[in-house]
Amino acid sequence: MYSQLVDGDSDSEGSLISDISASPPRGRSPSPPPPPPPPPEHRPNPKHTATVKPKPPKSKAKPKLAASACTAAVSPPPLPSAALSDPHGLVSRIAAAPALVTATSTVSSSSFRRLVQSRNPSFDPAAAFSAPTPAPTLAPTEIATAATAQCPAPDAPPQTRPKRVHPNSVSEVVPPAAEAEQPKRPRGGAEGNFVRLNINGYGRRRTFRNAQARRPTKYRSWRRQRHGGAKPQGRGDEEGDFVAEAMIEREKKRAGGDGGVLEAVEAAREDPSEQNLENLLRIIYGYNSFREGQLEAIQKVVAGESTMLVLPTGAGKSLCYQVPAMILPGLTLVVSPLLSLMVDQLMKLPAFLPGGFLASNQTSDEFHETLQRLRGGEIKVLFVSPERFLNEEFLLIFRDGLQISLVAIDEAHCISEWSHNFRPSYLRLRASLLRRKLNVQSILAMTATATTQTLEEIVTVLEIPSDNLIKTSQIRDNLQLFISMSNNRLKDLLLLLKASPFVDMKSIIVYCKFQGETDYVSKYLCDNNITAKSYHSGLLMKNRNRVQELFCSNKIRVVVATVAFGMGLDKSDVEGVIHYSLPESLEEYIQETGRAGRDGRLSYCHLFLDSTTFYKSRSLLHSDGVDEYAMSKFLFQVFSCENSVGCICSLVKESTSRKFDIKEEVLFTVLTQLEIGGQQYLRLLPQFSVTCTLYFHKTSPQLLADKDVLVRSVLDKSETKGGHFVFDMTKVANDLSITVNEVFDHLQQLKFSGEISFELKDPACIYVILKKPDDLNALSADITRWLSEVENSKISKLDAMFDLANFAVKGCQRTDGCSGSQHTPCIQKKIIQYFSKNYSTSDSGQCTQPQRGSPFLQADIKVFLKSNSFAKFTPRAVARIMHGISSPAFPSATWSKNHFWGRYLEVDFPVVMEAAKAELVKLVGKGE
Numbered sequence: 052m053y054s055q056l057v058d059g060d061s062d063s064e065g066s067l068i069s070d071i072s073a074s075p076p077r078g079r080s081p082s083p084p085p086p087p088p089p090p091p092e093h094r095p096n097p098k099h100t101a102t103v104k105p106k107p108p109k110s111k112a113k114p115k116l117a118a119s120a121c122t123a124a125v126s127p128p129p130l131p132s133a134a135l136s137d138p139h140g141l142v143s144r145i146a147a148a149p150a151l152v153t154a155t156s157t158v159s160s161s162s163f164r165r166l167v168q169s170r171n172p173s174f175d176p177a178a179a180f181s182a183p184t185p186a187p188t189l190a191p192t193e194i195a196t197a198a199t200a201q202c203p204a205p206d207a208p209p210q211t212r213p214k215r216v217h218p219n220s221v222s223e224v225v226p227p228a229a230e231a232e233q234p235k236r237p238r239g240g241a242e243g244n245f246v247r248l249n250i251n252g253y254g255r256r257r258t259f260r261n262a263q264a265r266r267p268t269k270y271r272s273w274r275r276q277r278h279g280g281a282k283p284q285g286r287g288d289e290e291g292d293f294v295a296e297a298m299i300e301r302e303k304k305r306a307g308g309d310g311g312v313l314e315a316v317e318a319a320r321e322d323p324s325e326q327n328l329e330n331l332l333r334i335i336y337g338y339n340s341f342r343e344g345q346l347e348a349i350q351k352v353v354a355g356e357s358t359m360l361v362l363p364t365g366a367g368k369s370l371c372y373q374v375p376a377m378i379l380p381g382l383t384l385v386v387s388p389l390l391s392l393m394v395d396q397l398m399k400l401p402a403f404l405p406g407g408f409l410a411s412n413q414t415s416d417e418f419h420e421t422l423q424r425l426r427g428g429e430i431k432v433l434f435v436s437p438e439r440f441l442n443e444e445f446l447l448i449f450r451d452g453l454q455i456s457l458v459a460i461d462e463a464h465c466i467s468e469w470s471h472n473f474r475p476s477y478l479r480l481r482a483s484l485l486r487r488k489l490n491v492q493s494i495l496a497m498t499a500t501a502t503t504q505t506l507e508e509i510v511t512v513l514e515i516p517s518d519n520l521i522k523t524s525q526i527r528d529n530l531q532l533f534i535s536m537s538n539n540r541l542k543d544l545l546l547l548l549k550a551s552p553f554v555d556m557k558s559i560i561v562y563c564k565f566q567g568e569t570d571y572v573s574k575y576l577c578d579n580n581i582t583a584k585s586y587h588s589g590l591l592m593k594n595r596n597r598v599q600e601l602f603c604s605n606k607i608r609v610v611v612a613t614v615a616f617g618m619g620l621d622k623s624d625v626e627g628v629i630h631y632s633l634p635e636s637l638e639e640y641i642q643e644t645g646r647a648g649r650d651g652r653l654s655y656c657h658l659f660l661d662s663t664t665f666y667k668s669r670s671l672l673h674s675d676g677v678d679e680y681a682m683s684k685f686l687f688q689v690f691s692c693e694n695s696v697g698c699i700c701s702l703v704k705e706s707t708s709r710k711f712d713i714k715e716e717v718l719f720t721v722l723t724q725l726e727i728g729g730q731q732y733l734r735l736l737p738q739f740s741v742t743c744t745l746y747f748h749k750t751s752p753q754l755l756a757d758k759d760v761l762v763r764s765v766l767d768k769s770e771t772k773g774g775h776f777v778f779d780m781t782k783v784a785n786d787l788s789i790t791v792n793e794v795f796d797h798l799q800q801l802k803f804s805g806e807i808s809f810e811l812k813d814p815a816c817i818y819v820i821l822k823k824p825d826d827l828n829a830l831s832a833d834i835t836r837w838l839s840e841v842e843n844s845k846i847s848k849l850d851a852m853f854d855l856a857n858f859a860v861k862g863c864q865r866t867d868g869c870s871g872s873q874h875t876p877c878i879q880k881k882i883i884q885y886f887s888k889n890y891s892t893s894d895s896g897q898c899t900q901p902q903r904g905s906p907f908l909q910a911d912i913k914v915f916l917k918s919n920s921f922a923k924f925t926p927r928a929v930a931r932i933m934h935g936i937s938s939p940a941f942p943s944a945t946w947s948k949n950h951f952w953g954r955y956l957e958v959d960f961p962v963v964m965e966a967a968k969a970e971l972v973k974l975v976g977k978g979e
């Protein structure tokens with residue numbers, strides 16, 4: 052079928068498969084290839100929409116006055132002595148907070164509950180977690196089962212292993228802006244905290260000190276006077292305490308029956324030998340043996356050694372931090388790039404490993420609730436986003452003696468700008484910061500996809516000894532890899548899905564590049580009697596969760612998705628992955644094909660190659676670039692704050708982005724670089740909306756200002772617009788030497804007393820300047836060069852992917868076992884070369900580079916500039932329009948109507964830029 056479809060080669064893949072792979076086949080014989088039908092006339096919609104990154108979830112609950120608001124000077128009480136100090140207390144703590152406590156602790160946050168419910172509407176967390184109902188055995192695993200029974204793990208031994216469930220993550224690339232920690236303030240009552248644990252008598256609410264809190268300010272002394280120096284009172288909750296106590300009692304009883312676990316943990320702690328660890332593995336997970344790399348990684352981590360772990364997708368990296376988390380005395384902090392991934396991993400924690408998470412969509416109550424449990428020693432594994440490390444309040448928790456035994460960094464390749472998925476927030480995860488601020492003992496970095504260059508960077512910034520690199524092959528041998536050229540992908544996709552082996556598969560993912568593509572491809576499949584749904588980050592979260600749930604429960608066969616559906620997805624029986632569009636890198640290809648065959652059985656991956664998608668993707672990679680001129684203007688604004696050093700500054704993301712024609716994510720990347728590059732010029736604070744409009748309701752503004760120092764400052768710093776007061780939150784914060792959060796907390800209090808209401812707009816990056824650069828021009832040249840290197844690295848990754856695919860369809864001599872469009876041997880060989888730095892695109896001699904020029908380019912640019920003389924262009928802006936790339940100052944909504952939009956997509960971007968520069972210089976010379 053493959054060969055007929057694509058290359059006209061009639062080899063049967065059935066025989067090939069058994070020759071090539073030792074993996075168990077899926078037990079179906081390939082059907083004879085049907086004759087190819089005549090190609091239908093189909094024109095896909097040319098207006099593909101580029102993937103839109105998701106917005107952070109909006110909370111609907113109303114805020115309420117926080118007891119802790121503006122009380123940052125109050126120190127938290129000392130930790131209970133039992134908590135975390137005694138390594139031998141671990142087992143008793145595990146016993147005190149086992150099964151249901153795990154579930155309760157993880158689900159006591161309503162945001163988590165919402166997430167779980169949105170994934171599985173039939174899941175009733177209240178029923179599952181609200182305790183003193185007669186306890187079924189192994190409650191948490193059953194809870195997990197109830198939540199996620201759709202995705203069983205077939206490789207688990209049926210008898211010994213409790214039936215665990217994989218909720219399957221919905222993953223998406225969340226832009227820094229979306230993931231960044233927007234402070235969430237208290238809202239509503241305690242609805243979210245339906246079970247409040249009070250283990251160790253530590254259930255009282257308390258606030259945090261923060262860096263600012265220790266400084267006496269006019270604002271704080273005023274607050275103290277007003278409150279008579281009293282500390283805020285904690286909130287008792289007898290009902291919650293009662294429930295918690297009942298649960299603990301029940302769990303103690305249950306723990307008595309599970310003594311084997313405690314003994315196994317104790318034995319492994321005393322002697323982490325292979326035998327003891329395997330025993331633990333059997334008892335906790337029901338697995339008989341460790342997979343390659345797992346035991347070695349666990350032993351190193353348990354010995355307190357920082358370790359770099361590179362295992363293929365689905366190889367079981369999570370287990371390598373879970374087992375040490377049971378054994379090590381302190382907390383295990385897991386840094387994860389996506390909220391959905393965190394939730395999935397949290398739900399997959401074994402019953403005896405209590406966990407929690409801190410995420411940007413939590414309310415202040417939920418955040419503080421998790422902190423309480425953390426301080427009470429009730430959490431052994433805490434999942435956090437990298438953005439959390441911007442939050443001083445979070446970092447301060449660990450100054451109070453809370454011991455972190457291990458920081459596990461999932462998807463660690465995001466640290467490296469040379470990786471396919473660089474995340475600026477990951478830049479903050481440096482060993483120096485982790486050790487200095489969090490007193491971390493050891494670090495475990497995990498990834499499935501890292502080139503030698505990426506690995507070198509990760510081990511350097513995390514200070515991992517070179518001996519502690521554990522790396523197995525990054526390819527899985529149970530995947531059959533096919534590549535074919537396609538001039539009509541829609542037709543070819545349908546043919547593929549209707550032929551063996553895909554026709555018999557229950558679960559298939561089709562990956563597309565653009566959101567619009569996923570919609571029309573899935574519609575086309577449905578029109579042709581294939582149950583398919585699209586999935587991309589432009590869909591509402593509830594719709595995305597619904598699609599994932601239907602897919603996991605095998606109610607739909609095919610999901611047509613963008614890259615948003617992938618990372619961490621652990622549905623074990625996905626049998627086929629089809630790339631409708633070329634992935635942006637070999638890393639992405641491996642991640643996405645890695646969704647298939649996670650049960651170890653033979654699975655099939657097919658990639659359609661078409662050069663149009665390649666050019667479009669390559670062109671889009673130029674959308675992050677910045678000119679040195681724009682960079683120096685931007686840096687000038689960054690450091691233009693009046694009071695300079697020490698003052699809180701803000702940059703409104705949208706307007707700044709438009710002004711300098713630099714994408715918001717890139718602005719954030721540059722600011723992060725200014726913080727953690729060689730010289731620390733600034734310190735980033737959590738992002739916040741800074742423009743506040745204030746409405747007075749009871750007391751007149753002046754009278755209230757006489758009583759309230761913050762209102763006085765607001766009036767000083769406000770402009771009046773339509774009778775209302777509009778001010779910049781950072782100006783008031785600077786005036787009173789407090790944080791923006793404290794300004795917000797105080798306004799909330801006034802709001803709940805009925806005095807005022809207010810609205811916030813203009814999300815902004817907030818930072819404190821620590822040092823002004825001596826030479827702004829040199830700095831902007833450095834940063835521009837760095838950004839351009841990152842851009843080039845991405846382009847070479849795409850080129851490598853294209854080169855590999857192109858080689859397979861045009862250059863492969865089919866001598867190594869490749870046949871028809873089945874290219875497993877040659878693809879695997881190239882992937883190994885790629886990850887070991889021996890890759891060269893010239894190997895194939897087939898790489899199609901974009902054109903180096905066009906006879907009409909210069910003339911067209913001239914016409915374009917003349918006919919749009921009202922706008923101010925840079926060479927980059929002109930080149931983007933010629934390539935059809937939207938940018939903040941020249942959005943597609945306006946410019947795609949232009950005659951020249953995307954006309955020179957196939958000409959190399961730098962060539963177009965040079966031509967534009969030449970024309971712009973001529974225009975300037977003529978004074979036009």
Ligand SMILES: Nc1ncnc2c1ncn2[C@@H]1O[C@H](COP(=O)(O)OP(=O)(O)OP(=O)(O)O)[C@@H](O)[C@H]1O
Binds near residue numbers: 206498620
């Ligand atoms: N030793 C083992 N024996 C059997 N199954 C295992 C073992 N270790 C892990 N697994 C199972 O393998 C599956 C994949 O594990 P996990 O999700 O940790 O993979 P991963 O390496 O993180 O993959 P990815 O990088 O794709 O997210 C899980 O269902 C897990 O329970």
